[in-house]
Amino acid sequence: MSTPLLTVENLSVSYQGRGEEAVRAVEGVSFTVEPGEVLALVGESGCGKTSVALALTRLLPSSAAVSGRVTIDGLNTLEAAADSLRAIRGGTIGYVFQDPAASLNPVLTIGEQLVEAITLHTEARGASAGHLAVEWLQRVGIVSAEERLHAYPHEFSGGMQQRVCLAMALAAQPALLVADEPTTALDVTVQVQILRLLRDLQRSLRLSVLLISHDLTVVERIAHRVGVLSAGRLVELGPTDQVLRQPQHPYTAQLLQYRNMISLRPNHQ
Amino acid sequence: MTVILEAVHVSKSFPRRGGVLRRQLGAVQAVERVSLALGTGESLGLVGESGSGKTTLAKLFIGLLRPTEGEVLVRGASWFRLRGGERLAARRTVQFVFQDPMNSLNPRMTVEEALSEPLSIHRLAAGASRRARVDALLELVRLSTSYRRRLPRELSGGERQRVGIARALAVEPAALICDEPIASLDVSVGAQILELLRALCRERRLALLFISHDLRAVASLCRRIAVMREGKLLELAPTEQIVNRPGHPYTTLLLRSAELDLDQA
Numbered sequence: 001m002s003t004p005l006l007t008v009e010n011l012s013v014s015y016q017g018r019g020e021e022a023v024r025a026v027e028g029v030s031f032t033v034e035p036g037e038v039l040a041l042v043g044e045s046g047c048g049k050t051s052v053a054l055a056l057t058r059l060l061p062s063s064a065a066v067s068g069r070v071t072i073d074g075l076n077t078l079e080a081a082a083d084s085l086r087a088i089r090g091g092t093i094g095y096v097f098q099d100p101a102a103s104l105n106p107v108l109t110i111g112e113q114l115v116e117a118i119t120l121h122t123e124a125r126g127a128s129a130g131h132l133a134v135e136w137l138q139r140v141g142i143v144s145a146e147e148r149l150h151a152y153p154h155e156f157s158g159g160m161q162q163r164v165c166l167a168m169a170l171a172a173q174p175a176l177l178v179a180d181e182p183t184t185a186l187d188v189t190v191q192v193q194i195l196r197l198l199r200d201l202q203r204s205l206r207l208s209v210l211l212i213s214h215d216l217t218v219v220e221r222i223a224h225r226v227g228v229l230s231a232g233r234l235v236e237l238g239p240t241d242q243v244l245r246q247p248q249h250p251y252t253a254q255l256l257q258y259r260n261m262i263s264l265r266p267n268h269q
Numbered sequence: 270m271t272v273i274l275e276a277v278h279v280s281k282s283f284p285r286r287g288g289v290l291r292r293q294l295g296a297v298q299a300v301e302r303v304s305l306a307l308g309t310g311e312s313l314g315l316v317g318e319s320g321s322g323k324t325t326l327a328k329l330f331i332g333l334l335r336p337t338e339g340e341v342l343v344r345g346a347s348w349f350r351l352r353g354g355e356r357l358a359a360r361r362t363v364q365f366v367f368q369d370p371m372n373s374l375n376p377r378m379t380v381e382e383a384l385s386e387p388l389s390i391h392r393l394a395a396g397a398s399r400r401a402r403v404d405a406l407l408e409l410v411r412l413s414t415s416y417r418r419r420l421p422r423e424l425s426g427g428e429r430q431r432v433g434i435a436r437a438l439a440v441e442p443a444a445l446i447c448d449e450p451i452a453s454l455d456v457s458v459g460a461q462i463l464e465l466l467r468a469l470c471r472e473r474r475l476a477l478l479f480i481s482h483d484l485r486a487v488a489s490l491c492r493r494i495a496v497m498r499e500g501k502l503l504e505l506a507p508t509e510q511i512v513n514r515p516g517h518p519y520t521t522l523l524l525r526s527a528e529l530d531l532d533q534a
């Protein structure tokens with residue numbers, strides 16, 4: 001087996017509340033992501049998924065206390081100097097944040113933001129960076145990409161903003177993509193196109209993905225392994241097939257059961 | 270059934286700009302001549318691909334956008350002809366849950382303030398009864414009352430979305446427009462929110478417009494389903510019919526989504 005691209009050991013995160021007791025959001029979580037591997041993290045709303053993702057490169061607010069050890073491509077990120085961290089954020093490690101609208105800059109056009117990501121993290125400059133920007137928008141399924149380059153984020157629909165965020169993260173050619181609910185705003189036809197793109201990159205460039213999703217269908221389609229978080233703890237971790245077919249933990253079984261509750265059969269009587 | 274909201278041939282277009290100078294090149298027809306009525310106790314689902322005009326239609330429905338053509342009526346009166354007190358009353362009648370919870374909540378208001386504000390604007394409760402109402406609302410959306418003093422940025426994505434839902438329900442609206450309300454929720458919390466909305470339609474005669482790209486959730490909740498594409502209403506029919514005899518290839522594709530294969534071109 002190759003050396004993991006990402007190693008997380010005994011990661012804990014707690015938030016110091018104002019007045020209230022500290023919130024222990026993540027407790028003793030350990031996992032690895034190999035080059036070219038897609039690892040999914042699933043779990044109930046509030047179980048700590050986003051906290052894990054943000055802790056990896058110290059993106060959490062100052063009210064958060066983080067402990068444990070995180071190694072990305074050899075760099076110990078919880079102890080690394082601020083500039084070496086800045087260098088890997090958006091470079092080696094690309095993020096798609098859970099709230100796409102809030103992570104785009106409202107005063108720059110979509111094209112300006114894409115070109116900035118491309119020139120900052122790749123060799124491409126000038127016109128060739130512009131061409132790449134159009135190409136990335138097309139790859140995430142934005143129609144009339146060339147014209148849309150000059151639009152501002154608020155002129156895009158929710159699902160289009162989400163795809164722009166993904167395009168920006170991928171355009172920087174990261175080795176590891178951390179994608180926090182990257183397909184929530186997308187209908188299935190577009191979702192499949194996005195998952196196909198991720199799979200192609202994972203196969204051709206050995207892109208690694210840490211995928212956070214509550215959508216078990218998405219997880220089933222693309223993840224090699226699945227980790228299940230419950231109240232901040234990793235309660236199960238294994239190959240996707242195994243976890244989704246023979247869940248070991250009662251919480252995982254419950255997740256699967258809820259999924260079957262929502263069916264196409266009308267239930268409004 | 271009384272009609273609460275009605276869109277009559279509404280259209281909305283936005284200027285389409287291009288080039289570095291952003292000259293106007295034409296117009297994007299985000300919504301094109303849509304007519305749709307929503308009555309008490311009714312649950313209407315709205316599905317459609319990304320960019321098909323769902324959010325724009327929702328904003329027309331709540332009077333947040335002015336139509337370029339046609340009009341939207343609230344209890345028979347056009348949104349943009351309402352004045353003062355009438356408008357405030359209509360604002361209470363029609364509540365909405367935005368697609369993007371971070372932008373719809375005031376970042377400086379605690380959960381408690383966000384839920385109390387609509388109660389005080391519409392003079393619905395004060396003092397101890399307001400406090401009790403806030404607790405009841407938190408419980409409705411399965412949030413612990415210990416969250417009262419949190420700010421939006423101190424909540425997880427799904428928790429923020431649920432505060433948005435609780436805030437919309439605070440004033441006991443007659444109509445609720447939800448734009449992807451469960452997209453950021455895991456299945457267990459999502460199923461509970463669906464159950465809550467179902468009960469409100471049945472027991473409180475809430476008129477619900479439920480926008481989602483998830484046809485499963487829509488079919489399990491709604492009696493009728495509208496399918497949009499490129500700004501137009503492709504079809505509108507009872508759920509049973511959409512699910513069993515879809516009238517449009519796009520609807521069929523949505524229904525067969527589970528079979529879509531990543532490896533097929």
Ligand SMILES: Nc1ncnc2c1ncn2[C@@H]1O[C@H](COP(=O)(O)OP(=O)(O)OP(=O)(O)O)[C@@H](O)[C@H]1O
Nearest residue numbers: 015025045046047048049050051423425426427428
């Ligand atoms: N800044 C903060 N201060 C206090 N508590 C916080 C803060 N940020 C998150 N939390 C709490 O930490 C827990 C984990 O939050 P996190 O955002 O990691 O959850 P999540 O698994 O991503 O949930 P979701 O699926 O709803 O996005 C939650 O209970 C949340 O309320």
Ligand SMILES: Nc1ncnc2c1ncn2[C@@H]1O[C@H](COP(=O)(O)OP(=O)(O)OP(=O)(O)O)[C@@H](O)[C@H]1O
Nearest residue numbers: 155156157158159283299319320321322323324325
């Ligand atoms: N303020 C605006 N200015 C210009 N164009 C806009 C504006 N708002 C929306 N549009 C365009 O109108 C079309 C419909 O957008 P809308 O947000 O209604 O789609 P949607 O169906 O909600 O999509 P999604 O599922 O991705 O949220 C899109 O092409 C979008 O780019």
Ligand SMILES: [Mg+2]
Nearest residue numbers: 050098425426
């Ligand atoms: Mg989250």
Ligand SMILES: [Mg+2]
Nearest residue numbers: 157158324368
């Ligand atoms: Mg939308």
